[in-house]
Amino acid sequence: MLDVVINIVYFMLSVALLFGFIRLIKGPSLPDRVVSLELIASIVVGYVGVHAIDTGVPSLLDVAIVIALTAFLTAVGFARFLERGGPKSE
Template identity: 85%
Template sequence: MLNVVINIVYLMLSLALLFAFIRLTRGPSLPDRVVALELIASIVVGYVGVHAIDTGVASFLDVAIVIALTAFLAAIGFARFVERGGVKND
């Protein structure tokens, strides 16, 4: 029963990843693309978490935490970039 649930979760995460990738490639503006990248990072964290449950290896959760922190820092960096007015041609 657990294998069926894990396979369904993998399928749902794969569909979410596909839709996020579509938004990444089509997203009309730069903020849309950045939000799509954040979503992709969150989905990857979900993949790693489900894989940790599936295999029983708890050290994968450390990997998920590192990915989440890296994505958070990237979002903060982008927010500061937008706040300062974007690219300047000085």
């Protein structure tokens, strides 16, 4: 029963990742792309967490925490970049 649930979760995460990549490619603006990158990072954290549960390797949760913290710092950096005016077309 647990295998069925884990496979369903993997499928749902894959669909969400596909939608995140579509938003990343289509845009239409830079903030939309930044939000989609944050979404993709969160989905990857979900993948790692589900894989840790599936394989029984608890040290993978440390990897998920590092990915989440890196994604958070990246989002803060992008937000500061956009707040200061974004890319300059000079």
